[in-house]
Amino acid sequence: MERLSIVYHAAMSMSRAHEGTESRGGAAFLLAQLGAHGAQLFAQRIAELDLTPAQAGLLRLLGRSPGRSQRELADQLGMPASRFVPFADKLEERGLIERRRNTSDRRLYALHLTDKGLELLAELRKAGAAHEQEMCQGLTPEEHRQLIDLLGRMARQQQLAPGVHPGYRSIRR
Amino acid sequence: MERLSIVYHAAMSMSRAHEGTESRGGAAFLLAQLGAHGAQLFAQRIAELDLTPAQAGLLRLLGRSPGRSQRELADQLGMPASRFVPFADKLEERGLIERRRNTSDRRLYALHLTDKGLELLAELRKAGAAHEQEMCQGLTPEEHRQLIDLLGRMARQQQLAPGVHPGYRSIRR
DNA sequence: CCATAATGATTACAAAATGGAACGATTGTC
DNA sequence: GACAATCGTTCCATTTTGTAATCATTATGG
Numbered sequence: 001m002e003r004l005s006i007v008y009h010a011a012m013s014m015s016r017a018h019e020g021t022e023s024r025g026g027a028a029f030l031l032a033q034l035g036a037h038g039a040q041l042f043a044q045r046i047a048e049l050d051l052t053p054a055q056a057g058l059l060r061l062l063g064r065s066p067g068r069s070q071r072e073l074a075d076q077l078g079m080p081a082s083r084f085v086p087f088a089d090k091l092e093e094r095g096l097i098e099r100r101r102n103t104s105d106r107r108l109y110a111l112h113l114t115d116k117g118l119e120l121l122a123e124l125r126k127a128g129a130a131h132e133q134e135m136c137q138g139l140t141p142e143e144h145r146q147l148i149d150l151l152g153r154m155a156r157q158q159q160l161a162p163g164v165h166p167g168y169r170s171i172r173r
Numbered sequence: 174m175e176r177l178s179i180v181y182h183a184a185m186s187m188s189r190a191h192e193g194t195e196s197r198g199g200a201a202f203l204l205a206q207l208g209a210h211g212a213q214l215f216a217q218r219i220a221e222l223d224l225t226p227a228q229a230g231l232l233r234l235l236g237r238s239p240g241r242s243q244r245e246l247a248d249q250l251g252m253p254a255s256r257f258v259p260f261a262d263k264l265e266e267r268g269l270i271e272r273r274r275n276t277s278d279r280r281l282y283a284l285h286l287t288d289k290g291l292e293l294l295a296e297l298r299k300a301g302a303a304h305e306q307e308m309c310q311g312l313t314p315e316e317h318r319q320l321i322d323l324l325g326r327m328a329r330q331q332q333l334a335p336g337v338h339p340g341y342r343s344i345r346r
Numbered sequence: 347c348c349a350t351a352a353t354g355a356t357t358a359c360a361a362a363a364t365g366g367a368a369c370g371a372t373t374g375t376c
Numbered sequence: 377g378a379c380a381a382t383c384g385t386t387c388c389a390t391t392t393t394g395t396a397a398t399c400a401t402t403a404t405g406g
Contacts, residue, residue: 024335026305027317028211030324035208036339037331038201071354080394085356107354107401132199138330139323144200147323150316151203157311158210162197166209244383253365258385280372280383 034135042131049123054079055091056124057165059113062097063121064163067110069102078167096120207308215304222296227252228264229297230338232286235270236294237336240283242275251340269293 024030043053051059057077061068074084088111091097096117102108113121136144160166197203216226224232230250234241247257261284264270269290275281286294309317333339 022335024321024325024328026301027320027324028215028301028305028308029336029338030321030328031204031308032208032212032215033333033338034324034328034331035205035212037328037333039205039208040339042201042205069354081355082357082394082396083392105354105402109355128199128201132201135201135204135327135331138326143323146319147200148197148203150312150320150323151200151207152197153311154308155197155203155207155210158207158308160206160210162195163202165202165206166213242383254384255365255367255386256363278373278383282384 038131038135041134042127045127045131046124049120049127051120051124053165054087054167058088058091059096059117059121059124060163062111062113062117066112067100069108070111071108073111076164078165091117211304211308214307215300218300218304219297222293222300224293224297227260227340231261231264232269232290232294232297233336235284235286235290239285240273242281243284244281246284249337251338264290 025033039053046053046056054077058073061073061076070084070088071081074081077084079087088097088099092099094116095114098112098114098117099109100112102110136147139147155162198206212226219226219229227250231246234246234249243257243261244254247254250257252260261270261272265272267289268287271285271287271290272282273285275283309320312320328335
């Protein structure tokens with residue numbers, strides 16, 4: 001009975017519009033809806049690799065640009081530096097990342113992926129590809145390209161850094 | 174210096190691809206990125222109306238189908254019933270919603286918008302329209318329609334209920 | 347070159363958010 | 377009429393969250 005209410009609600013919404021033309025809201029709402037839905041699916045998928053979305057984000061970040069400082073990485077992942085420490089600790093204990101002292105500035109740690117971390121990153125990429133497939137299975141290859149083009153232009157216009165997920169942190173007031 | 178690291182990172186990413194063709198990830202990543210970004214912008218926008226995204230969701234829900242029970246609404250908003258109570262309390266104290274006893278089944282409350290709540294919902298719709306404009310300002314009207322069509326079909330294919338935001342609740346394990 | 351400010355990593359801690367369990371009131375079922 | 381189920385509610389333990397303080401190191405600038 002729990003999820004039934006949603007189905008009921010969906011039926012209500014559809015009943016007052018022609019099939020195939022029902023209003024699903026504007027692009028912004030669809031973006032938020034599909035983004036959140038996709039994030040859920042992806043989180044479930046990588047849970048099989050024993051990874052959270054934030055952990056996956058760090059691995060991907062380190063895969064592209066190794067040797068970053070904890071502060072930089074914490075900023076990009078949208079978490080305070082204080083929380084990054086135990087966060088990185090866990091991955092270090094699992095032997096996925098490595099803290100190396102920066103010789104020129106001994107305040108910083110340079111984070112690197114271990115071989116084991118690289119292997120897991122490869123698994124992660126596979127999961128990402130499968131996820132892309134799952135999300136876009138309703139589109140033709142041409143439509144898929146079109147969508148990526150439109151979204152990419154929106155992302156650029158919004159000045160979003162490529163590959164950097166803003167996170168779903170709440171707005172403090 | 175805080176946000177500079179992101180700019181730096183963006184520059185790094187773009188430097189290894191032709192301008193205008195830089196990889197911003199697949200559609201799924203762009204969806205999550207733009208969805209989260211848009212959610213942030215929208216949250217900031219409605220903060221001026223003293224509303225959180227969840228509160229806005231409840232008002233919109235009640236605007237479309239008044240008289241729902243708390244349990245139903247809690248389910249759709251993705252929160253346990255126990256948290257819905259103080260959540261609804263706040264909106265009731267502000268005079269935006271009303272709890273009416275259901276005469277046929279006195280276990281349920283039927284939630285309704287007050288006149289004040291209806292007024293705020295109108296403001297909310299304006300904010301939503303402005304938000305849509307802000308997010309899609311880089312697209313032509315034709316592209317805008319195209320995008321809504323593609324996203325709408327994806328949402329349907331993923332069996333997402335129209336107008337129901339899955340929320341950003343984390344996955345428990 | 348030394349005093350002082352600034353920065354990175356870390357720890358400590360308080361505030362807030364979260365979901366489950368239990369409870370009373372009411373309704374459906376047999 | 378006994379019993380299970382449901383709704384709204386309260387209570388509470390756990391987790392999550394961000395800020396402030398701390399220590400080591402590096403930059404600044406007179």
